[in-house]
Amino acid sequence: MDGSVPKRSDQPLGGAPEGLDALTVAGRLKADGGVGLFVARDYARMGEFVQAFRFFAADIEVVEFPAWDCLPYDRLSPTSSVSAERMAALTRLAQREAGDRAPLLVVTTVSAAMQRTPPREVTSGAGFQTTVGLDLDTAALERYFAANGYMRASTVSEKGEFAVRGGVIDVYPPGFEEPVRLDMFGSELESIRTFDPATQRSTGQRREVHLAPVSEALLDPDTISRFRTGYLGLFGAAGDDPLYAAISEGARRQGMEHWLPLLYDRLETLFDYLPEDARLFLDNQVEAARGERWNLTKDAWEARRDAAMGKGGAAYRALPPERLYLAEGDWNSALAGRWVRRLSPFSSQGPQEGGEDAGGRLGRSFAAERAQDSVNLFEAVARHAQAVKATGRRVLFASWTEGSSERLAAMLADHGLEHVVAVRDWADVLKAPKDLYLRGVLPVEHGFETDAIAVISETDMLGDRLARPRKKRRASNFLAEASALTTGDLVVHLDHGIGRYEGLKTLEIQQAPHDCLELVYAGDSKLYLPVENIDLLTRYGSEADGAQLDRLGGAGWQARKAKAKARLRDMAEGLIALAAKRALRSSDPIVPPHGLFDEFCARFPYEETDDQLNAIGDVLEDLGKGTPMDRLICGDVGFGKTEVALRAAFVVAMTGQQVAIVCPTTLLARQHFKTFSERFAGWPVKVRHLSRMVTARDAAETRSGLKDGSYEIVVGTHAVLSEQVGFKDLGLVIVDEEQHFGVKHKEKLKGLRADVHLLTLTATPIPRTLQMALSGIREMSIIATPPVDRLAVRTYVTPWDPVLVREALLREKYRGGQAYYVVPRLSDLPDIEQFLREKVPEIKFVVGHGQMSPTQLEDVMSAFYDGSYDLL
Numbered sequence: 001m002d003g004s005v006p007k008r009s010d011q012p013l014g015g016a017p018e019g020l021d022a023l024t025v026a027g028r029l030k031a032d033g034g035v036g037l038f039v040a041r042d043y044a045r046m047g048e049f050v051q052a053f054r055f056f057a058a059d060i061e062v063v064e065f066p067a068w069d070c071l072p073y074d075r076l077s078p079t080s081s082v083s084a085e086r087m088a089a090l091t092r093l094a095q096r097e098a099g100d101r102a103p104l105l106v107v108t109t110v111s112a113a114m115q116r117t118p119p120r121e122v123t124s125g126a127g128f129q130t131t132v133g134l135d136l137d138t139a140a141l142e143r144y145f146a147a148n149g150y151m152r153a154s155t156v157s158e159k160g161e162f163a164v165r166g167g168v169i170d171v172y173p174p175g176f177e178e179p180v181r182l183d184m185f186g187s188e189l190e191s192i193r194t195f196d197p198a199t200q201r202s203t204g205q206r207r208e209v210h211l212a213p214v215s216e217a218l219l220d221p222d223t224i225s226r227f228r229t230g231y232l233g234l235f236g237a238a239g240d241d242p243l244y245a246a247i248s249e250g251a252r253r254q255g256m257e258h259w260l261p262l263l264y265d266r267l268e269t270l271f272d273y274l275p276e277d278a279r280l281f282l283d284n285q286v287e288a289a290r291g292e293r294w295n296l297t298k299d300a301w302e303a304r305r306d307a308a309m310g311k312g313g314a315a316y317r318a319l320p321p322e323r324l325y326l327a328e329g330d331w332n333s334a335l336a337g338r339w340v341r342r343l344s345p346f347s348s349q350g351p352q353e354g355g356e357d358a359g360g361r362l363g364r365s366f367a368a369e370r371a372q373d374s375v376n377l378f379e380a381v382a383r384h385a386q387a388v389k390a391t392g393r394r395v396l397f398a399s400w401t402e403g404s405s406e407r408l409a410a411m412l413a414d415h416g417l418e419h420v421v422a423v424r425d426w427a428d429v430l431k432a433p434k435d436l437y438l439r440g441v442l443p444v445e446h447g448f449e450t451d452a453i454a455v456i457s458e459t460d461m462l463g464d465r466l467a468r469p470r471k472k473r474r475a476s477n478f479l480a481e482a483s484a485l486t487t488g489d490l491v492v493h494l495d496h497g498i499g500r501y502e503g504l505k506t507l508e509i510q511q512a513p514h515d516c517l518e519l520v521y522a523g524d525s526k527l528y529l530p531v532e533n534i535d536l537l538t539r540y541g542s543e544a545d546g547a548q549l550d551r552l553g554g555a556g557w558q559a560r561k562a563k564a565k566a567r568l569r570d571m572a573e574g575l576i577a578l579a580a581k582r583a584l585r586s587s588d589p590i591v592p593p594h595g596l597f598d599e600f601c602a603r604f605p606y607e608e609t610d611d612q613l614n615a616i617g618d619v620l621e622d623l624g625k626g627t628p629m630d631r632l633i634c635g636d637v638g639f640g641k642t643e644v645a646l647r648a649a650f651v652v653a654m655t656g657q658q659v660a661i662v663c664p665t666t667l668l669a670r671q672h673f674k675t676f677s678e679r680f681a682g683w684p685v686k687v688r689h690l691s692r693m694v695t696a697r698d699a700a701e702t703r704s705g706l707k708d709g710s711y712e713i714v715v716g717t718h719a720v721l722s723e724q725v726g727f728k729d730l731g732l733v734i735v736d737e738e739q740h741f742g743v744k745h746k747e748k749l750k751g752l753r754a755d756v757h758l759l760t761l762t763a764t765p766i767p768r769t770l771q772m773a774l775s776g777i778r779e780m781s782i783i784a785t786p787p788v789d790r791l792a793v794r795t796y797v798t799p800w801d802p803v804l805v806r807e808a809l810l811r812e813k814y815r816g817g818q819a820y821y822v823v824p825r826l827s828d829l830p831d832i833e834q835f836l837r838e839k840v841p842e843i844k845f846v847v848g849h850g851q852m853s854p855t856q857l858e859d860v861m862s863a864f865y866d867g868s869y870d871l872l
Helices: 018-032 041-054 080-092 110-114 120-125 138-147 221-235 241-246 256-262 286-306 329-334 368-372 377-390 402-413 425-432 460-461 531-536 557-583 597-603 610-623 641-653 666-679 696-708 742-753 766-773 801-817 827-841 854-865
Strands: 033-039 063-066 104-109 128-130 161-165 168-171 180-184 188-195 203-207 209-211 278-281 339-343 394-399 418-422 437-441 453-457 492-493 499-509 512-521 525-530 537-539 630-635 658-662 689-692 711-718 730-736 757-762 779-783
Touching: 018 033, 018 041, 018 278, 018 339, 033 041, 033 110, 041 063, 041 104, 063 080, 080 120, 104 110, 110 286, 128 203, 128 610, 138 161, 138 168, 221 241, 221 256, 241 256, 278 453, 286 801, 339 854, 368 377, 377 402, 377 453, 377 460, 394 460, 402 418, 402 437, 402 460, 402 597, 425 437, 453 460, 499 525, 499 557, 512 531, 525 531, 531 537, 531 779, 597 641, 610 630, 610 641, 610 757, 610 779, 630 641, 641 658, 641 666, 641 730, 641 757, 641 779, 666 689, 666 711, 666 854, 689 696
Parallel strands: 033 104, 033 278, 063 104, 278 339, 394 437, 394 453, 418 437, 630 757, 630 779, 658 711, 658 730, 689 711, 730 757
Antiparallel strands: 128 209, 161 168, 168 180, 180 188, 188 203, 492 499, 492 537, 499 512, 512 525
16 A cells, blocks of 8 residues: 555566566577477467567567357357367468478467367368469369358358459458459459458459468368268268258258368377477466366266257267367377477466466556555555666556547656656567556456566556457448448438339440449330449338339429428427527536546546547536536447446546436346446545435435435436426436437426536437437437447258257356347247246246236346346
């Protein structure tokens, strides 16, 4: 607490911070050169290590080799992006020249290192190369795509996809930053261009392209014949196994990679791809993770072997785990005779036998200061940094993003550290004068200290961070290119109305070829629109079924436009009157409290997206204008609307005014009350809950406190809008999901709108609200950027498989998550309940359905939300 430097612990710690491991590996590779391999204990550790390593060794090439993102003996294949990344890594290693001493680091996980891989001749000899000016057999290229795991798509956006449109072939090969477009002139390859997968616009030129396999399971006549022979020899008659039928016909099937050993004479391992003198670094706890992974694999195989066949589930003939994964003996043999260092938990005794230690220790954690309201966290950090500096060591503040680094520097400046200099990488750190405090983007979970430097991480100061460095955001355009349309799409022309797009057509105009979009209108009339005028088109916004095409030159479209304009004028009169009333009102400008607002923002455990920051900026600007705010925040579920509301509430509440958060349901009100209570803990702001879920005594106390100003924030349902609730000084009303409120409640809100600041949050605004925002009567901010690391939903249709259902539910339970199990009929519920009790006794489940009373269903949903059950 006094800012002194803590003593070095004499007890071994659970594991070295990833930053110290990265510094250790970087130093060894720079000294020795050649290929290095770092085996992380899990995927999260792998990602953390890679980010740290790129800070400490920005000049060393890093190749990532991930594990499959599906469980052993799953019915699903790894995603194409994961398969492409694995094959790109193997190809890079297979094609590296012998004797090359340039440093290169391969980073992988225990799960990936245990998994057998295709032999080297597959990755080194199964490529496809072509150069501009050569003849290209497109049929042969398409056969290559089919055999090597590429997926046909209408528009290429993910690695491993390809599209063929006449003389244009788009493909996104493994190891490429962007997809490439092959333009043919007859049989000659005229050009190779890279392009942005979001906008489909060209970004550069290439002279040649080298394609590598996407899938580890290659389907050519040899591998298909080998599979059939191996399958029949191991399992006997194929019966009605759809896997055997699909591969026999040369077709790909979900999950086929789990029978990889049947496709090749032999499999190799990642270690076989490394040169003999490679430097191998094993993460702490790797052996324990390897044992756990082997037990999981063996359990999955035994579950498949023991599962009853012919009882409603499709047959699954699993290969023994030794065929596809490294058992303990195989693992030890792979490491035998190699240069291996186990990165040990460090202690004052130094590294363990056979280990490698950078001579550091775990950095100072400020958890105790965070837990005490009476202690200023940033003062404690500043005192500690000054004490470390007094010992002659450098001090580096490590942040997740540039924005958080700048914000941290501003907060530290307020508490005595006025000169905190930004650095880009480790080379800058070493060049900086020792008397300076340093800050940089080094995304590590934990800081560390050595005899030369103390790294203080953002997590050490602020607690667990869930942010990740954001990927480069690609610009998007609604209808930027003709490739954004597919044949048959309905479009709306600004002057001619609704037509149907029939593709591109080249017309001879003044003896020169000209690309035009062919649009068909009623009566088979055609309009050819030059591609440079594509901005006159928009997509047809409704369902295409039953839509009537307009007639070229007819009066129908112009009449509809005129009618719409008249309705807009009528609507505008009322909206303008409301806007004028608001514009004539005045309010005291509200400005975020300097320093305190930054500290409140620092508690947000995610990285703000660009759109989120813009929305926050818009709200703060509105609050400072001196007129009542009326802003709509529109964004999908989970995109960060609540954080915008939290920051607005903080700014208003710290001025002494009150804030009301109104929600349509008790469940949502409870959720927001929990969120607001946690974020405002430790601040001089009291948060209360008002809905029918609270007791009458608590409700009366809340209403009394709101009237006399004892409570600054109230979160509740429409009960907040009742006549019994009064406020001493209401400054801001936040409405979540306005579309779910009734007419009376909206009239009450409308009455408030001209007098207090109003912030509306919604994922699906009603047409009137959206129209007011689009017309400028209400201000609107759109949060369209998904959070970093948000994964797309993956949907699969598979046969009923009790093993798969059990594995999926247990996977989610042990991940700390929850699951829904949806059945089509009420009569199905008893059978599913029996199945869950007998086959998945480890989970707690609760049943909910539409024939329950509202109170019962709400109790069920509340219990599920509170985490009392694993499955609904």
